[in-house]
Amino acid sequence: MLPVAIEAYSDCARQCGGNPSSMHWAGREARRALDDARDVVATYFGVESGAVVFTSGGTESNNLALSGWLARQAPGKVISSMIEHPSVLRPLERWDQRDGWQVTLLRPNHDGVIAASKVAAALDEGVRLVSIMAANNETGVIQPLGEIAALCQQAGVALHVDGVQALGKLEVKKLAAEADFLSFSGHKIGGARGVGGLLVKRGRQLQEQEPGGGQERKRRSGTENVAGICSLAAALGVIDFVAMAPLRDLFENSLLAALPDAVVIGVDAPRTPNTSLFSIPGLEGETVLMQLDLAGFAVASGSACSSGQRRPSHVLMAMGLSPAQARGSIRVSFGSEHDGSDVEALVAALVQVRVRLQAMGGR
16 A cells, blocks of 8 residues: 555544434534545546446456346347456356356457457447456456447447556546546556446446345445545556666566566567566476565466466467466566666566576476
8 A cells, every 4th residue: 555545444433433325413424535535436437426436446347347237238248358357257147148148358468459340340230338348467468448339339338447557657538538448456556456337327227236225326235445545546547657667677687688588468469568477497386486476586486376286277278378378377477666676676686587487497
């Protein structure tokens, strides 16, 4: 968490201890803090305050957008992609072949991009929703959402965008204007964990998925995490992710100079500025991860959400990589606290890991 987010969280926790749905003075204080934070978030995205639905994070936001919208539609088709986050793919698995529903998952190109032409080919009168992420959580590859949004608008089809990886890194006002539903999460920008949101365009109605007290305009029940929401609002726009692109490029150039057989994945496509995914032939990603962990580096084997699983990355398999290449992938994410010395140290550590593991007989 950013210091400014911690301060906002602690100030709100101390001063706004009431339930924002209560009518007494303590509840009114919490409601004011919640409303102020909602206005900050709405201004950041360029939407009206009523469009903002606060949730527990990106996973809930994605589930709410998908199931909340589809539950109000006549059975039809959903278009998504093979590289979506599990919080999109798993809900869609439940809808596929259910009461006449059909889900089509588009395969990316070799560079990890879902071509707009593939969406266009799949669109027909039976499509009720298109769900495509803004940027992939493993590769950082950015999707052509401007083109996809134009296709959806022309066809009169709702568009859901998983914008969790885009927050702070892409033009979110443009995304918010194009999407009917846009998911985001606070911890990706240095806010508190366990808080996020969903933007809902005017005229798009959701069926509440967890019936309760009717909070968030009856779209998401449950007492709001006011302190967490205040921390999210405080963190918006603080980190300059774009400034990290030179650091990422320095890392990749240094890596390839030190280990020429290393492969940087998704490098031919537009990517988020702080993410690098690579593999080193002959080395298992989880083995490298553990060795780097002992050296003091926190990296991920593919997606952090699935690093504890031994299955090859579904994203990389969909891109056409072999199971061995997919299992050998390592994701590095740079933050505002990093500089060139961190890059130098990480590359040196990777070289040492390669030498050590080769001396031990491979993986």
